Amino acid sequence: xxxxxxxxxxxxxxxxxxxxxxxxxxxxxxxxxxxxxxxxxxxxxxxxxxxxxxxxxxxxxxxxxxxxxxxxxxxxxxxxxxxxxxxxxxxxxxxxxxxxxxxxxxxxxxxxxxxxxxxxxxxxxxxxxxxxxxxxxxxxxxxxxxxxxxxxxxxxxxxxxxxxxxxxxxxxxxxxxxxxxxxxxxxxxxxxxxxxxxxxxxxxxxxxxxxxxxxxxxxxxxxxxxxxxxxxxxxxxxxxxxxxxxxxxxxxxxxxxxxxxxxxxxxxxxxxxxxxxxxxxxxxxxxxxxxxxxxxxxxxxxxxxxxxxxxxxxxxxxxxxxxxxxxxxxxxxxxxxxxxxxxxxxxxxxxxxxxxxxxxxxxxxxxxxxxxxxxxxxxxxxxxxxxxxxxxxxxxxxxxxxxxxxxxxxxxxxxxxxxxxxxxxxxxxxxxxxxxxxxxxxxxxxxxxxxxxxxxxxxxxxxxxxxxxxxxxxxxxxxxxxxxxx
Amino acid sequence: xxxxxxxxxxxxxxxxxxxxxxxxxxxxxxxxxxxxxxxxxxxxxxxxxxxxxxxxxxxxxxxxxxxxxxxxxxxxxxxxxxxxxxxxxxxxxxxxxxxxxxxxx
Numbered sequence: 017x018x019x020x021x022x023x024x025x026x027x028x029x030x031x032x033x034x035x036x037x038x039x040x041x042x043x044x045x046x047x048x049x050x051x052x053x054x055x056x057x058x059x060x061x062x063x064x065x066x067x068x069x070x071x072x073x074x075x076x077x078x079x080x081x082x083x084x085x086x087x088x089x090x091x092x093x094x095x096x097x098x099x100x101x102x103x104x105x106x107x108x109x110x111x112x113x114x115x116x117x118x119x120x121x122x123x124x125x126x127x128x129x130x131x132x133x134x135x136x137x138x139x140x141x142x143x144x145x146x147x148x149x150x151x152x153x154x155x156x157x158x159x160x161x162x163x164x165x166x167x168x169x170x171x172x173x174x175x176x177x178x179x180x181x182x183x184x185x186x187x188x189x190x191x192x193x194x195x196x197x198x199x200x201x202x203x204x205x206x207x208x209x210x211x212x213x214x215x216x217x218x219x220x221x222x223x224x225x226x227x228x229x230x231x232x233x234x235x236x237x238x239x240x241x242x243x244x245x246x247x248x249x250x251x252x253x254x255x256x257x258x259x260x261x262x263x264x265x266x267x268x269x270x271x272x273x274x275x276x277x278x279x280x281x282x283x284x285x286x287x288x289x290x291x292x293x294x295x296x297x298x299x300x301x302x303x304x305x306x307x308x309x310x311x312x313x314x315x316x317x318x319x320x321x322x323x324x325x326x327x328x329x330x331x332x333x334x335x336x337x338x339x340x341x342x343x344x345x346x347x348x349x350x351x352x353x354x355x356x357x358x359x360x361x362x363x364x365x366x367x368x369x370x371x372x373x374x375x376x377x378x379x380x381x382x383x384x385x386x387x388x389x390x391x392x393x394x395x396x397x398x399x400x401x402x403x404x405x406x407x408x409x410x411x412x413x414x415x416x417x418x419x420x421x422x423x424x425x426x427x428x429x430x431x432x433x434x435x436x437x438x439x440x441x442x443x444x445x446x447x448x449x450x451x452x453x454x455x456x457x458x459x460x461x462x463x464x465x466x467x468x469x470x471x472x473x474x475x476x477x478x479x480x481x482x483x484x485x486x487x488x489x490x491x492x493x494x495x496x497x498x499x500x501x502x
Numbered sequence: 503x504x505x506x507x508x509x510x511x512x513x514x515x516x517x518x519x520x521x522x523x524x525x526x527x528x529x530x531x532x533x534x535x536x537x538x539x540x541x542x543x544x545x546x547x548x549x550x551x552x553x554x555x556x557x558x559x560x561x562x563x564x565x566x567x568x569x570x571x572x573x574x575x576x577x578x579x580x581x582x583x584x585x586x587x588x589x590x591x592x593x594x595x596x597x598x599x600x601x602x603x604x605x606x607x
Contacts, residue, residue, distance in 0.1 A: 112552065118549075119549070119550050121529070121545075121552075123524070123529055124524055124527060388607065390550075
């Protein structure tokens with residue numbers, strides 16, 4: 017798209033997708049053409065991309081065939097990828113006539129700017145992980161630009177049948193464990209074009225498999241990083257068999273805090289009957305990164321899931337988070353922490369789907385915004401006709417730290433059963449000046465006062481997080497971001 | 503600090519007419535009206551709608567979503583449901599070429 021500061025680039029695809037273009041006034045001849053969307057400026061960006069262009073694999077048919085050949089994966093997986101790639105070719109990019117994308121503008125995203133890096137840097141200094149400080153881990157994975165650079169699982173857990181590590185490698189070594197779940201129930205490649213892209217091209221990522229009845233009392237840690245302009249297509253698959261228990265801490269970061277890049281990812285959490293999963297996902301990409309993710313958990317009978325999401329980074333994030341309760345008695349608690357600043361746009365779409373009776377879901381998202389940031393939270397509790405005695409709750413609170421920030425909050429209910437308790441709520445407001453005044457009267461600076469109030473705003477979520485290191489990391493990350501309140 | 507960026511030849515936008523463009527990572531709408539050129543953010547301040555897809559009516563552009571009208575010359579919000587102006591960017595013509603300077607906000 018960017019092609020020097022002064023040249024004219026035509027891109028027919030985007031014009032068709034978004035119906036943008038040259039138009040005359042009503043009394044003149046209209047002309048919409050395929051050659052009308054143009055992009056200018058940003059020479060710095062051009063420079064970075066041109067330096068990397070030789071090492072990148074574009075997302076096209078020829079590259080896809082070469083990519084498949086290079087993977088040497090089982091045939092069932094290659095077939096799965098081909099089907100996803102076919103879906104990618106058949107689907108259009110989402111546009112703002114779709115309800116989900118009404119408030120999220122991706123016209124400036126261009127897939128052709130990105131490609132898988134065929135030769136990621138051999139030695140770089142990775143950012144310090146935030147979630148795993150001071151805790152004993154059961155295993156850890158690290159990836160850079162979708163390539164695994166570390167994959168380790170403690171022997172004591174391997175001996176008990178636990179699999180943890182790079183999904184790309186483990187999928188060939190343990191297909192019997194992975195094939196029944198990978199992109200079956202918890203990921204739909206036909207959902208939209210980003211899902212299809214991910215289904216076809218996913219690489220790297222993390223697998224956690226815990227066999228029946230095994231309780232892992234040490235968290236696992238997965239860390240994904242990207243270089244400037246890099247791409248992460250990592251896929252996370254967690255399989256907990258009946259009665260198993262585990263914790264996975266997952267986080268992302270960029271090498272440069274203002275860099276660009278793209279993440280197009282997927283998360284699948286398959287929690288068996290009576291199993292217990294704690295999953296934490298901290299998204300802390302640089303402020304130039306496009307982040308698209310489809311995330312879904314499927315809970316069996318009496319399964320428990322505590323899922324904590326922290327969205328801090330990225331230029332634009334569009335995330336679908338879905339919990340499907342398919343076994344009676346399933347229970348999930350989802351905690352969302354979002355902090356947006358600058359011109360960030362974070363769009364989270366949640367679905368708590370009660371498919372059977374007697375399940376409990378509790379979603380709480382808290383968002384703080386400053387500068388000209390914008391967030392969109394759209395939540396839905398869906399209760400199927402047979403899902404009697406459902407107990408569902410969803411809430412989104414927004415704290416506006418500047419007059420030019422904007423939060424769209426759209427909670428929703430879709431209930432087809434008649435014996436349910438479903439409640440939802442949303443609040444949006446700014447900090448009460450009296451609170452700030454009160455704190456300043458007691459010796460705090462204005463900034464300290466605001467920081468304290470913002471931390472207090474998130475406290476209800478922190479209280480729900482049972483992992484100390486996560487609570488501390490999120491508290492620090494938020495405190496670092498709070499600036500002077502205007 | 504933003505600088506003037508060449509966008510297109512002035513002849514590419516009919517008078518009256520409009521064209522959407524991406525300039526310095528901002529989506530904008532360029533207007534050609536009575537021989538003058540104007541540039542606004544391609545964003546309705548009510549609901550983020552794409553102004554460039556709206557109807558141009560004299561010196562007003564109507565958001566295609568909810569009909570909020572904005573002054574093409576200044577970006578001022580003229581009708582509900584929009585209440586805040588959309589950003590207006592500086593435009594200049596030099597040697598038959600149109601240049602835009604993105605206002606950083």
